[in-house]
Amino acid sequence: KTPILKSFLRDTDGSVSIETAIYLPFLLMIFASIYTYFDAFRQESANLKAAYTVSDLVSRETNAINNDYIDSMQSLTELLIRSDSTISTRISVIRWDEDDDRYYVDWSVNRGTEFFSWTDATISEVEDNLPAMPDQERVILVETQNNVDAAFKIGLPDMEIYNFVFTRPRFSPQIVFEG
Secondary structure, eight states: OOHHHHHHHHOOOOOHHHHHHHHHHHHHHHHHHHHHHHHHHHHHHHHHHHHHHHHHHHHTOOSOBOHHHHHHHHHHHHHHHTOSSOEEEEEEEEEEETTTTEEEEEEEEEESSSOOOOOTTTGGGGGGGSOOOOTTOEEEEEEEEEEEOOSSOSSOOOEEEEEEEEEOOSSSSOOOBOO
């Protein structure tokens, strides 16, 4: 080894500004990654909680539901997710008929741009996700869809958050929709 290399290896002096310039980009990238992943999981959790809240509120209704009520549920969902992106919501009441061995749609309404209303012909698309039910039993199906953009472009793609929540009516055998 040359004397210059030996003295360089033994030298313990350093420069804070050079070390900062080397490590700071890595630290900032780690902080941005942590924030981005945390924000994505927070948004997914908020969307799921909002869907469960709407489902629970609808399940407690004993009066007929109308379009104003559905609009207020959409507003509540938007308030609960506290996001700058738009959220689409579909609320449906699904009934199981044992004699026909299939699901029927009592009513289905949607708000936003991502959903269409379920019909008896289209509900079969999600029947694998619906619960097993006794004859003529009904469930309230609440679906939400929201696109979430990553806070920082660190390799996490923009996500589409989709929630599928069902609840039995609590105080009446059927939730009626007028409108």
